[in-house]
Structures are given as C-alpha cells and as structure tokens.
Amino acid sequence: MTEVAQAPDKSETKARRISHWIGGRSVAGESGRSGPVYNPALGVQTGEVDFASAEEVGRAVASAREAFPAWRELSLSRRQELMFRIRELVHNRLGEIAKILTDEHGKVLSDAKGEVQRGLEVIEHACGIPTLLRGHFSEQASSGIDVYSIRQPLGVAAGITPFNFPAMVPMWMWAPALACGNTFILKPSEKDPSASIYVAELLKEAGLPDGVFNVVHGDKEAVDAILQHPDIDAVSFVGSTPIAKYIYTTGSAAGKRVQALGGAKNHMIVLPDADIGMAADAAVSAGYGSAGERCMAISAVVAVGDAADQLVDAIKERLPNVKVGPGTEPDSEMGPLITREHRDKVAAYIDSGRDQGATVVADGRETSPDGDGFFLGVSLLDNVTPEMDAYKDEIFGPVLSVVRAETYDDAVRMVNENPYGNGVAIFTRDGGAARQFQFEVEAGMVGINVPIPVPVAYYSFGGWKSSLFGDAHVYGPEGINFYTRGKVVTSRWPDPATSQVDLGFPQTR
Ligand code: NAD
Numbered sequence: 001m002t003e004v005a006q007a008p009d010k011s012e013t014k015a016r017r018i019s020h021w022i023g024g025r026s027v028a029g030e031s032g033r034s035g036p037v038y039n040p041a042l043g044v045q046t047g048e049v050d051f052a053s054a055e056e057v058g059r060a061v062a063s064a065r066e067a068f069p070a071w072r073e074l075s076l077s078r079r080q081e082l083m084f085r086i087r088e089l090v091h092n093r094l095g096e097i098a099k100i101l102t103d104e105h106g107k108v109l110s111d112a113k114g115e116v117q118r119g120l121e122v123i124e125h126a127c128g129i130p131t132l133l134r135g136h137f138s139e140q141a142s143s144g145i146d147v148y149s150i151r152q153p154l155g156v157a158a159g160i161t162p163f164n165f166p167a168m169v170p171m172w173m174w175a176p177a178l179a180c181g182n183t184f185i186l187k188p189s190e191k192d193p194s195a196s197i198y199v200a201e202l203l204k205e206a207g208l209p210d211g212v213f214n215v216v217h218g219d220k221e222a223v224d225a226i227l228q229h230p231d232i233d234a235v236s237f238v239g240s241t242p243i244a245k246y247i248y249t250t251g252s253a254a255g256k257r258v259q260a261l262g263g264a265k266n267h268m269i270v271l272p273d274a275d276i277g278m279a280a281d282a283a284v285s286a287g288y289g290s291a292g293e294r295c296m297a298i299s300a301v302v303a304v305g306d307a308a309d310q311l312v313d314a315i316k317e318r319l320p321n322v323k324v325g326p327g328t329e330p331d332s333e334m335g336p337l338i339t340r341e342h343r344d345k346v347a348a349y350i351d352s353g354r355d356q357g358a359t360v361v362a363d364g365r366e367t368s369p370d371g372d373g374f375f376l377g378v379s380l381l382d383n384v385t386p387e388m389d390a391y392k393d394e395i396f397g398p399v400l401s402v403v404r405a406e407t408y409d410d411a412v413r414m415v416n417e418n419p420y421g422n423g424v425a426i427f428t429r430d431g432g433a434a435r436q437f438q439f440e441v442e443a444g445m446v447g448i449n450v451p452i453p454v455p456v457a458y459y460s461f462g463g464w465k466s467s468l469f470g471d472a473h474v475y476g477p478e479g480i481n482f483y484t485r486g487k488v489v490t491s492r493w494p495d496p497a498t499s500q501v502d503l504g505f506p507q508t509r
Helices: 054-073 076-092 094-104 109-126 168-179 194-206 220-228 241-253 276-292 307-321 340-355 408-417 431-440 476-482
Strands: 016-018 020-022 025-027 034-039 044-050 137-142 145-153 156-160 183-187 213-215 234-238 257-261 266-270 298-304 359-362 379-384 399-405 423-427 445-448 484-492
Touching (some): 020 054, 020 194, 034 094, 044 094, 054 145, 054 156, 054 183, 054 213, 076 109, 076 168, 094 109, 094 194, 109 168, 156 168, 168 183, 168 234, 168 476, 183 220, 194 213, 220 241, 234 241, 241 257, 266 276, 266 408, 276 298, 276 307, 298 408, 307 379, 307 399, 340 359, 340 379, 340 399, 399 408, 408 431, 423 431, 431 445, 476 484
Parallel strands (some): 016 044, 156 183, 156 234, 183 213, 234 257, 266 423, 298 399, 379 399, 423 445
Antiparallel strands (some): 020 025, 034 044, 137 145, 145 484, 359 379
16 A cells, blocks of 8 residues: 555635736736635645736736836846845745645645755856856957857746746746846746745845736736737747647747747656666656656656566555655655646546556555545556557656567657657666667657756756747757847947948958
8 A cells, every 4th residue: 555644734724815926016916817726735725816817917018028128238247146146045945935836736845845946956057147148259250340249138028837847947937038138927827826926026035126027827818918919029838738839839920939848758768688676766756756747757668678577566566655645744755636637637547548458557546545635646557558548648647657669679669759759768778779769769858867857957958849849948058049139240440541432242351
C-alpha cells in the first residue's frame, strides 16, 4: 500500500476574493464574472478569482503603456539594481511563495520551493542585463564609418501562463521582459492565481514603478482581449498544445511577436546496458513528481530489449514507498491533482489502457488517500503501444506507461514519430549510443542519464514540433532576443574638408 499522510483541517479555510493588480495596486474586478479556486488537498473552495473583461484588460494595457517610456529610459545600472532587489525579496520570501503554491496547486512544499528556486535562477540571470544587452561594434567598417548594433525593448509584453508552475513560468517571462526595458501584463492560470498577486506586491516593495508590472485574471475573454489589443507588442504563452496553437496564430495575425509553448509527451529510453536501479529511480521521480503535472514529466518509459522485465519489476518495487498526501505534510512526496475533473480524467486512462490491451501493474485508485482531496495514487501501465490513448495523449497525471521496443532504432523512431518534442531522456552506459541519440532525436531538451533536462537559466527552454509554436524558446539568450529588437547604426563623423556629393549606392571602401 502507498503510505498516506494525514489531511489538514478543513475548518481552517474560507473563500477569499482574488483581484487584479493594475498600476501598482489591487483593483477589484467589475465584470461580474469570476471563478472558484480550490485547495486540492482538501477538495474545498478557498478563493473566488475575478475574471477580467476586455475593458479591464484595456485598463491594464493603458497602465503598462503609460509606464513604458520612463521605464525604458532608466539606465541599465538602475534596472540592474532593481532586479537585484527583486532577487533578494523573492529569495527571502521563497517559503511564503511556496506555501501559496502548495495551497492552491497542491504540489508538496519541497517541490514548491524547488519551483521558486528555478524561477529565481531566471531572475538572477536577468540581473546580468547590462552584459546581456551588450551590442557589437565594428570600427572603420568603411573609411571613417563605424557600425554598431543595439537591442531595444518592444514596449508592452504579455504573459499567459498554465496552472502547473504558477510562480516559475511567470518568472521565465517577466524577469527578462522587465530587465530588457518592457512593461508587462501577466494573465496567470485562473486555477491558482494568488502567487502572481503576492509577487506583484513584492515587485512594488522592491521599488518597481507603478504600471511596469500588472496582473489581470481571467479566462478566454481576457486572453482574447490580450491577443487583439493593438498596444500589446509581444505575447508569451505556456500551456496546452491546442491553446498554444490558437495563441500563436491569433496573436501573430494581430501583428504581435508570439512564442507559445505547448504540451508534451516525454519519453525516457532505457537501453539494456543501463543501470536498471538508477533508471527505475529516475522513472519514478520523473513520472510521479508533482503528480505528473509537469510539462517535462516522463510519461512513457521505452524499455529496449531485455531491459523491460527487470525495469518494470524495479519500478513496481518502488511504488509502495511513494508517500501520497497533502503537500503541507513534511513527509508527503506527491500531492493531489489540480481539480476533481482532471483527477477523474487521468484515472480514466487506467481503464482505457486496460481495455486497449495494456497490463495494469498498479492502479492508483486503490492507493489514493481517503477524503475529498483530488488525490490519485501512482499507476503503472506495461505493454503500452503507440496506438493506445494512454500513449497518444498527454495524460498530465501520475500514470506512467512502459512501452517495449526491440531495438534502439525502434525506440528512437517512436520518439521521432510522436507529434510532441519537448523533453526526452536516454539511460545508458554507452557514450557512443548517447551521442548518436543526441544527434538524431527530435526534441528540444535532451537528457543523458538525466530524466528531466530543464535547461539552466543561461540556456533557453523550449521544445520542438507541437510543443512550441514560434521561433523563440523562453528565458536565457533566446528570451533576451524575444523581448528586444535589433537596430544597427551606421555612423560617420566626417571631416568637413573631405565632404563631397556622391549619388552612388553606399560602398564599403
Ligand atoms: P491550458 O492551455 O488549459 O491553460 C493555459 C492558459 O491558457 C491559462 O492561463 C488559461 O486561462 C488559458 N486558456 C485556457 N483555455 C483557453 C482558451 N480556450 N482560450 C484562451 N486561453 C485559454 O493549460 P493548463 O491546463 O493550465 O496547463 C497544463 C498544460 O500546459 C499541459 O499541456 C502542459 O504540458 C503545458 N505546459 C507546457 C510547458 C512547456 O514549457 N512547454 C510548461 C508548463 C505547462
């Protein structure tokens, strides 16, 4: 049996109103539309979040537009100083932010702290903005002529973010966007919106001028208002593939720069020469961490040749030790799912897997904690094939599939034929095989004996194929490029004595 931690006391919770943040202050919604926010470990509503109308989004855009000229004029060293102050505040309040994440998302506190820490690394990278924005200079490109390149902010940037990383994914966007000199509007997930408001207050406390960072809550209506607003220059999106595609096509058609990161189906290939114990530890950690609600979660373990039986046994052996319970309990390792509906949808893949011919090695419904929380224990399917729904769909929950492949080539072909291309991993002791894999696999982020290869902040994060619409990955160098546009200056300070009329096309001489 999976161990179950004790549930917190339900009587401690009461529904709060969660409002927008515009022009440096909390602004109550006036649209008359709102949505419920839950504590998933308790299964009770704890908040009611205002949904912005197009008019309310317009007010946030006006505030960001008004703040832009002064913000972009601020010297790089002053912007850097502010980023350092923001870094310090987020670092000092990491525990408070993590607590909000656990309460609204459900992930265990240690994982929530890890999320904030990874977001903090992106803020730290953005502290280097004077270096990151350095241009190039070519002296004497032509006689008496120098050429140099500069990068300038776009204006107002917007970020639309998913429920599964309510603090980190917004940080991927606002930290580089602000450091580059843009003002920002965040539309966080309506399922766990409170962390954004807490962070908005921190940014104000750090000294960020009013209007530079705004938060509007809402659903499709607010998102569509962002996509259509003529005063928004760029849109970053992270979420599911159908919405990412919609954001990319609609935003681009409205003339905006758009990067839209979508869903995933991440494979972990285990070759017969791999250390099976290490591979099993990695599969359990990456498959069930954050209840599988990570875009980099391992969803399909591809066991090659005779690795399969040993690997399935080793994974199965580890499952009873995964402690499922409320994220606030120090010994919980896996919390609940985000909503009751999502939990039920995930659980249905266990049945569809069985009906379509997979072997159910572990059924998480049998080990879910009691109570009203949106819990589902860990589930393992073996003998899954690419035709099954459990393989084709991004389950986004604690249901791990083992797919058996005869050869390395079969395994790689399976990965490359999959429509998604976010993360992928290989477990092997063979350096040559790993190098060949890195060369030919069609995914944006590759792990070699690393199951969740989320790039460090000074590289960029992004997938291929249906996991990314647009050219730019987020944060790191591509994030800086995304939030700026280039300008090249050709300059001459001629000696008046040598000046003459020349109607020819400028030549380099
Ligand atoms: P989602 O696509 O349902 O929602 C993401 C955002 O889009 C939210 O802010 C939501 O309010 C908004 N939205 C939802 N429906 C919309 C609609 N019809 N029109 C306009 N806007 C809409 O995603 P989610 O369920 O919050 O997050 C989980 C998904 O995000 C998974 O597919 C996961 O793989 C993906 N994800 C991807 C990455 C990545 O880096 N590629 C990272 C995290 C999450």
